[in-house]
Amino acid sequence: MASSKPEIAFIGLGAMGFGMATHLVNQGYKVTGFDVWGPTLERFVAAGGLAATTPAEAVRGKDYCVCMVATAQQAQAVLWDGEHAAVPALPRGAAVLLCSTVPCSYVQSLEQQLLDGREGRPDLLLVDAPVSGGAYRAADGTLSIMAGATDAAIEKTRFLLQEMSDPAKLYIVAGGIGAGSNMKMVHQVLAANQILSTSEALGFAAHLGLDLKKAADAVIASQGKSWMFEHRSPRSLDPNFQPIASAVTIILKDTGIITAEARRAGFPTPMTSAAEQVYFTGVGRGYGADDDSSLVRLYWEGKGKVGPVAGTATTDEEKLALVVALLKGIHLCSAGECIAFASRLGLDLDQVFELCINAAGGSAMLEAVGPEMISLVKNAGGAAAGTQAGDNLEKVVSELQGAVDEAQRLKAPIFLGSQALNLTRLALAHRPTTTPAATSGAVVKVWGS
Amino acid sequence: MASSKPEIAFIGLGAMGFGMATHLVNQGYKVTGFDVWGPTLERFVAAGGLAATTPAEAVRGKDYCVCMVATAQQAQAVLWDGEHAAVPALPRGAAVLLCSTVPCSYVQSLEQQLLDGREGRPDLLLVDAPVSGGAYRAADGTLSIMAGATDAAIEKTRFLLQEMSDPAKLYIVAGGIGAGSNMKMVHQVLAANQILSTSEALGFAAHLGLDLKKAADAVIASQGKSWMFEHRSPRSLDPNFQPIASAVTIILKDTGIITAEARRAGFPTPMTSAAEQVYFTGVGRGYGADDDSSLVRLYWEGKGKVGPVAGTATTDEEKLALVVALLKGIHLCSAGECIAFASRLGLDLDQVFELCINAAGGSAMLEAVGPEMISLVKNAGGAAAGTQAGDNLEKVVSELQGAVDEAQRLKAPIFLGSQALNLTRLALAHRPTTTPAATSGAVVKVWGS
Numbered sequence: 001m002a003s004s005k006p007e008i009a010f011i012g013l014g015a016m017g018f019g020m021a022t023h024l025v026n027q028g029y030k031v032t033g034f035d036v037w038g039p040t041l042e043r044f045v046a047a048g049g050l051a052a053t054t055p056a057e058a059v060r061g062k063d064y065c066v067c068m069v070a071t072a073q074q075a076q077a078v079l080w081d082g083e084h085a086a087v088p089a090l091p092r093g094a095a096v097l098l099c100s101t102v103p104c105s106y107v108q109s110l111e112q113q114l115l116d117g118r119e120g121r122p123d124l125l126l127v128d129a130p131v132s133g134g135a136y137r138a139a140d141g142t143l144s145i146m147a148g149a150t151d152a153a154i155e156k157t158r159f160l161l162q163e164m165s166d167p168a169k170l171y172i173v174a175g176g177i178g179a180g181s182n183m184k185m186v187h188q189v190l191a192a193n194q195i196l197s198t199s200e201a202l203g204f205a206a207h208l209g210l211d212l213k214k215a216a217d218a219v220i221a222s223q224g225k226s227w228m229f230e231h232r233s234p235r236s237l238d239p240n241f242q243p244i245a246s247a248v249t250i251i252l253k254d255t256g257i258i259t260a261e262a263r264r265a266g267f268p269t270p271m272t273s274a275a276e277q278v279y280f281t282g283v284g285r286g287y288g289a290d291d292d293s294s295l296v297r298l299y300w301e302g303k304g305k306v307g308p309v310a311g312t313a314t315t316d317e318e319k320l321a322l323v324v325a326l327l328k329g330i331h332l333c334s335a336g337e338c339i340a341f342a343s344r345l346g347l348d349l350d351q352v353f354e355l356c357i358n359a360a361g362g363s364a365m366l367e368a369v370g371p372e373m374i375s376l377v378k379n380a381g382g383a384a385a386g387t388q389a390g391d392n393l394e395k396v397v398s399e400l401q402g403a404v405d406e407a408q409r410l411k412a413p414i415f416l417g418s419q420a421l422n423l424t425r426l427a428l429a430h431r432p433t434t435t436p437a438a439t440s441g442a443v444v445k446v447w448g449s
Numbered sequence: 450m451a452s453s454k455p456e457i458a459f460i461g462l463g464a465m466g467f468g469m470a471t472h473l474v475n476q477g478y479k480v481t482g483f484d485v486w487g488p489t490l491e492r493f494v495a496a497g498g499l500a501a502t503t504p505a506e507a508v509r510g511k512d513y514c515v516c517m518v519a520t521a522q523q524a525q526a527v528l529w530d531g532e533h534a535a536v537p538a539l540p541r542g543a544a545v546l547l548c549s550t551v552p553c554s555y556v557q558s559l560e561q562q563l564l565d566g567r568e569g570r571p572d573l574l575l576v577d578a579p580v581s582g583g584a585y586r587a588a589d590g591t592l593s594i595m596a597g598a599t600d601a602a603i604e605k606t607r608f609l610l611q612e613m614s615d616p617a618k619l620y621i622v623a624g625g626i627g628a629g630s631n632m633k634m635v636h637q638v639l640a641a642n643q644i645l646s647t648s649e650a651l652g653f654a655a656h657l658g659l660d661l662k663k664a665a666d667a668v669i670a671s672q673g674k675s676w677m678f679e680h681r682s683p684r685s686l687d688p689n690f691q692p693i694a695s696a697v698t699i700i701l702k703d704t705g706i707i708t709a710e711a712r713r714a715g716f717p718t719p720m721t722s723a724a725e726q727v728y729f730t731g732v733g734r735g736y737g738a739d740d741d742s743s744l745v746r747l748y749w750e751g752k753g754k755v756g757p758v759a760g761t762a763t764t765d766e767e768k769l770a771l772v773v774a775l776l777k778g779i780h781l782c783s784a785g786e787c788i789a790f791a792s793r794l795g796l797d798l799d800q801v802f803e804l805c806i807n808a809a810g811g812s813a814m815l816e817a818v819g820p821e822m823i824s825l826v827k828n829a830g831g832a833a834a835g836t837q838a839g840d841n842l843e844k845v846v847s848e849l850q851g852a853v854d855e856a857q858r859l860k861a862p863i864f865l866g867s868q869a870l871n872l873t874r875l876a877l878a879h880r881p882t883t884t885p886a887a888t889s890g891a892v893v894k895v896w897g898s
Contacts (some may be wrong), residue, residue, distance in 0.1 A: 284751020304735020425717035429897025448878025
C-alpha cells in the first residue's frame, strides 16, 4: 500500500516538524528527514522514517519536499545556500512546501529566486503553506493550514496538504505566494496579543487579590474568553510554568514578523508593538526559553512591593468584572488590528474570520464583533451593513476604563489594557460627530482605511 | 525691615518646600513652618524659621499660608481634616497658596469646600499655584509658577508669588482655580515622557554598543535634545545613579494625575500611558525610591542576554543618528500630546508653549514644531497658518522607523519610540488624501479635536 504513495523529503524535525513528518510516516508515506540535530534524526528513524545527512541528500529523487524549519534564515540556508542545499538537488517539476512561519517578503523573494532565469529553478512548484495548531495537532494530522500558490502547485500538493490538516481547516488563500504567510501573520496578531493578555489579566487578578484558579475559570465562562487564555492560563498558574509548550522566543519571532512587515507597509500596529516591547523585556530578563505563559511574572512581580495601595473593588464579583473588562477591551482591539491589517493586505476577510475563530487566535470578542468590523472596513465610507451585535462602544470603553482606573490605584502595569483604552478613545475622537452611537466594532476605523 | 513684611505660614518642608520657605526667611519674612518630620523642622529653625507643632498652630494669625505637601491627600489632611487642620484656624480674609502638584479636580473640590455655606470659609482667598524647577531653583526663589485664582486672590498674593519665582517665569493662568494645576499637568506630559525617553535613548545606545558619555554629549548637541536629557543623562551614567534628585515615585505620581484626569475628560494619552506602564514596572522592580534616571536599567539589562543579535548600523555616526531619530520621534509625540491636551482643557496655548520651552519640559522638537501644532489645533479645519519650520512628517517617520527597525534587530525594548512611530502612522492614515505632504507638527491631529 505504501508503495503507491509518493516519497516525501522533510526538512526540519523540531516540535512541529517531527509530529508532521511522523504523521506522514504513519499514513504510509516513505519520508526522508533531515535535521541539524542528530538525536532528533535518530528518534525519527526509530519512528519509521529515513534519515539524510544533508538537505540535498534528503530531497534527491523526491517529488515533494516539506520545509518546516524555524525561521526564514534557516529556510534560506537549507534550500539555497552552500553545496548541500536542497533546491539544486530536487528533480524537475518537484514541489516545495514551505510550512515555516516566515515574512511574506521572504517567501516572495524565494519565488523570485526560483524564477530567476540563470540561477533559478522555474520548473519547481512552490507552495507558501504556514500552519497553526501546535505540536499535538501536527502529530495528529489536524493542523490549520493556509496555503497560497499557483493553481498548478496547489493541485499537485493538495493531497499532502490534506494529509497534514483537519478537513475543515485547510484554507487555500487567494493571492499566490505570500498570501499564505500574510494569512498566518494576521492570525498571529491575535496570538501575540492574546498570549500576553493572558499574563496581563492574571497579573492584574493577582494585584486585585483574587484566587487565580477561580478567576481563570470565571474568565473562561465569560466574554473575556480566548483560545489562548484557555490554553495558557493553566501553565501560568503552575509554579514552574510547565509544561513548556511554546517558548517566549517563538511568539517573539512571529511578533517581529508582524511589526516589521507592517512597518514595510506603513501600517500602524499599536497593539502588537506594545506586546513586542513586553516580549523584549521578558527575553531581556532571561525568560526567552521559558513557556510564554511565564510572562505573568512581569505583571505580578510588583504585588506587595509598590508601597501602600488600595483599590476600590471590594467583592470578588466586582474584581472579576474588572479582569473580564480588561480582556474584552484588549481582545476588541486585537481583533481590530487583525482585521484592519488583513484588509490592508487585501486578504479575503470572511476567510480570515473563519480561520481565526477556529484557530488559536479565537476569542469571544472576535466572534461577537468580527462580522461588524468586516462590514465596516468593506464599506469604508458608511456605517456597518450587517447586524450590530457588539456592545455600544462607549460601554466597552467605560468598563475598560474602570479596569485601567483600578490598575492605576494598585500600581499594576497593564500595557495592553491601557493601550486598548487609548485606541478606543482615539476611535471615538475621530468618529464623525453626526454618526449615531457607535457599536464596539467601530474601533476598527482607528487603523485607517 | 523684616517687620514691614507680613508673616507667612508654610506647611510642608520637603525638598521643594524647605527651599521655598528658607528663601522667604532669607528675604526677611517671618515664616512659621510645619512638617510631620521633626528633624526637618529643627533644620528649619536653624535656618532662621519658626516651628509649629500642628498646621493650625502654624497658620493662627497669619494672613498668608503656603501649602507645599506632596499630594492631594496630604493637602486635604493638613488643610481640612481633624482638630488641628489649618483652614478653620486661619484669620478672616487670609490667602491659601496651594503649590503642590495636584489634580485640577482636587483643587476645584477644595474651592467648593471653601465656598460651602455652612462648613466652608468663603472669606479665604485660594490660589492654585503649582511650581516647577527643582529644589535648587526653589531655594533660589527662581521657580516657574503657574497661578490660577480670582483677580482678588492674585492681587493679594502677587508679591509672594513674585518672591518665589523668576521674574520671567511667573505665569498668571486664565481660568481661575484649576487652571494652574491644568497648566502644570500639561507641562508634566512633557516631563513624564522626556524623563523616560532619556533612559530609553541611553538603553538603546547601550544595545547599539555606543560609548554612552560620547553619545550623551552628541544628543545634547542635536535636535534630540531635551531639558530632561541634559539633566538626567549624567545621573543615568553614574554607576549608582547619584545624586537622587527626583525619585521614580514622584514622576509616577504626576504621570498618574495626567492619565487619570485625561480619562475623566475622555482624552487619549497614548504616550503618557505607555510611560506610566514602564514606571509601574520600575516601581514593581523595587526602584521606586531611586532617582528616576535609574530606569535606564529596565532598558539595558537585556544587552548580551537576548541571544545572538546583529544590527545593521556599523559606524558610530550611523548609530548616533538612530538614537537622535528615536528621541526626535518621541519628543514630537510628547509635544503633540501636551498641546492637544492643553487645547482640550481650554488653556492659552501660546502661554503653554512659552512656559514649556523655558521649563523642564523643553526640547528642541517642541521649539521647532510647537508653533505649527498650535496653529493647527487653533484652526482645526484647515492647514497650519504659521511658518512650517518642522521637517516633513514622512521624513521624521522614516528616520524613526530606522531606529525602531534596528531596536527590533537588537531585541531592545523601546516602549516610547515604537508608540511614537505608531502614532505618526495613525496620523498619516487619518490625513485627508487631498492635503499636501504634512509637516511633522501635523501629528497633533491624531489626538482629535
